[in-house]
Every structure is written in C-alpha cells, then in structure tokens.
Amino acid sequence: MKRSGRLVALTNFFLENPRVHSNLPSFVEMFNAAKASISEDLDIIDELFREKGIGYLKRTSGSTGGVMFIPELSRDRGNQFIDQLCDRLKDPNRILPGGYLYMSDILGEPNTVREIGRIFASKFSNLEIECIVTVATKGIPLAYAVASFLQVPVVIARRNPQVTEGSSVSINYVSGSSKKIQTMVLPKRSLPEGTNVCIIDDFMKAGGTINGMVSLLKEFNANVKAIGVLAEADDEEEERVVNDYTSLVKISSVDIKENFISVQRGNYI
C-alpha cells in the first residue's frame, strides 16, 4: 500500500484503538512496507496529532519497537470547550421549579459527551485507571466517554439490585443534601478485588452520592484514583464530604427570582 493509503488506515486505527499497544512489525506485515517507511508514517501522524491538540503517539524502542496512541486534549481546547459550556448553562430557560437546572439536552449530545470524556481522560491519563465507575442514570454516558479514551470497562452502580446482575454488594448511605438514607448496589462479579478505579458523575452537591460510591468501592478493595464530575454546585448549608475531585464547571447560584444563573469554570482549569 502507498503512503497516502497507509496514513489514512493508520490514523483510523489509532483513533479507534486508543491506548492499544502495537508492534511495528505487525504494521510492516499489514501494509507490506519497509519498517523505515512505517516509522516515517508514525512521525507524520504524531506531529499532526500534537498540532491538533488531540494526543500523541507513544513510541517504545527495543528489538521490535512499539507504538500506542494516547488521547490528550490540549489545555487550550479544553478551556475553550469549558467556557462554551459555561455560556450555555447560563441560559435562564434552564431554571426549573425548585432551583434545579435542566442539563439533559447537553448530556444528550454525543459530541459534547465525547468531548467531556476526552477532557477527563486527558487529566487522568497517567493514573493507571483500570475501570470507570458511575451510578445510574445521568453519569452513564459520561462514564462511557471517559472509558472509551482510557480503553477500560465501565461498571454501573444502581439504586436497586437487578435480577439480571446476580448477587450484589449493597451499602446504605446518607445523601448529603436530602439527609435521606439511600441504597446503592454493585454486582459482585462486576469488579475484581484491588482494581484502580475512576468515579465519574454528572453532578455533585454536598457529595453524598460520590461518598456512597467510595464506601461501596471499599467493599471491593478498589483504589479510587480519581473522581470527575461535570458540574459541582455550591451548597452553603452543607459541608462538602468529598474534597479530592475534578469538576469542569461550577454552578454557584440559581436565582429564581432574578432569573439568573451563575456559572464559572470548575477546578479543572
């Protein structure tokens, strides 16, 4: 195959298989090309990926030599995206009775969700995360987006045990904002002991739900390496029970009377 075809095929391969290690000889065979040519192809792709701020090719030397695509959004692209998100969230039409914020439309856009996943995956790139954990329902698409860039599976905790998931471990916890006792369950066979996990959710107020997930994960001897939430909300009445987390945006107030929402960048930037 000619260089032009190889570049398209290799670019497609890397984008579809982030963090998958490939040996140079396998490409040599696949394209029936010289090792030096493949190596030049990889240089071209690496340079363009870096220039576009979407990641880079990690090369390993040695007898065979290998390569892996590491997706990594540039700070600039990340910040720009977060600022756009803040602007969209400020729209007063989002205010719901009770001072809640309608975000389902944003969470329903595959491209937006994918970009959020790319940002978290970039941030947590070096933490050797082996699994993403979320709790049903709204965090699920975000969890899959992060997982697709880190090339790890997703495990979903639920409020109620399901017959289709076999025996499960459950905990009771007190929700931070409503002070109600809640239950959360995780199927026993969903997570091997001692896994490095990353918790992803859409929204965090006092942090009761995230804290519940942390407690539940302790039962699996999991190591919580990172916590990522799309939006955090200030809750003046409650002390936050989770401290070490990454948020993309911060909703500091929803003023129903003045029809005004105050949104800033989260602690990611």
Add this chain to the structure above:
Amino acid sequence: MKRSGRLVALTNFFLENPRVHSNLPSFVEMFNAAKASISEDLDIIDELFREKGIGYLKRTSGSTGGVMFIPELSRDRGNQFIDQLCDRLKDPNRILPGGYLYMSDILGEPNTVREIGRIFASKFSNLEIECIVTVATKGIPLAYAVASFLQVPVVIARRNPQVTEGSSVSINYVSGSSKKIQTMVLPKRSLPEGTNVCIIDDFMKAGGTINGMVSLLKEFNANVKAIGVLAEADDEEEERVVNDYTSLVKISSVDIKENFISVQRGNYI
C-alpha cells in the same frame, strides 16, 4: 500543509464528525491547498474507508461542492462481530438464578458498545432519524453509540420522574413478561413534536417495554422509524407485542439444569 499531513487531519475530522456536511472551499482555506489537491485527498480517503468497510465519503457537486462521511459497517464485519458475540454469550457461567443471563460485562466494554452502535447506525443509515430514544438503564450506552454515528441527540425515558428534568409526560403500561403495571416518563422539553426517532434497547422479551416507549412517543407525535435491540429472547408463553424490530442476537433458551445457553444470530443478518 503537505498531502501527508492533510490526509491525517482530514481522516481525523471525518471520523470525529460523521454526517457533518463540509464545503470543499472550507478545506481549501483550512489547508491552504488547491481544490484539485483536496479533491484527490478525498478520493484517497474514500477508497480506504470503503476498503476497510467502515463507511464512505458522500460527495455533492454544485458550485461549491461538499462532502460528508457516512459511517457504514460492511456486512462482513457486522456478521463476524455478531458471531463472536453469540460465542461469548453461550458461556454457561453467564447463567443467573431464575434463568437470567449476565451481560453487564459485555455492555461495559466501550469498544463492544461502539461496534454495536456502528451496526445499528449502518442499518438505519437512510431513515432520516433525528433522535435516539431509550429507557434507563442498560440501553443507555448503546443508544449513545448509535447516536454518535448518526450524529443525533439521545433522549432517555425513565421509570420515575426527576426534579432535574422539569415537567414530563408519563404513561402506564403493562409489562409483557411480569404483567405488572409500570410507569414510564419523558421530560416535556426533551423532544420536539413530530421528530423521527429510533428506539434502542439492550433486551426484548415480549416487548412490553418497547411497546410502552412507542405509546409514550405517540404523545409527542414522534415517528418511530426503527427499533433496535441487542438481544431478543424467545418467550413461548407470551405473544410478542412488537413485530418490526432489528435484533443482533437471539437467546432461544437458558437451560439451568443442563447448564446450557442457546444463542443464535438475530434477525439483523
């Protein structure tokens, strides 16, 4: 920019933006290259995409000329994937008490979920679908995968209304297998009137849940253009209430005594 760099940049652009229409002049400007060169680049990419069975570039002529990447998995790749899925589902370790089948591990793999999405999106490519609808919880990742290839939003129906979603429309329906009355709700502002929708879910037995979604969508005057389920199960006691659907695999029996699961290709092939 040289051809080599352009090919990488354009491949990345198309894969990240399926079904987005671009004008040739915008590429001419972006890469500071002649229109004839860009046109040749597109020919190279189109040829490779077709060869790999991942889709094609749809070109439009006219004064400006345009191009759009249509993801379309080849039949061969689709069939091969479905056969592998059948093999994995036959593993007797998946049998749960009550004759249920554990599938959460498969549904937790981002690459597998993405491939399932690619298959449905290819099948429903020409139906002018404007929105994917699913019901919480397990169908959600599949719905997003399909949506990402069709470049349309996802709307999630729920069992209970949520304060964070505003006013909603709800219906009661009778579940096919348990004969219980169930509720399903969809936020009012989630779907404009008259939208062309595709329903996606992980599992269908008698079809009560899918039928519930169809009824709920009638309240929005939506046009259900397609229904896709990952797995269908034979239910000898119940007549199926949904007939026009696409399934990837069919689970015809789970024999707890003999520790045997019978899985075949669904009606997709």
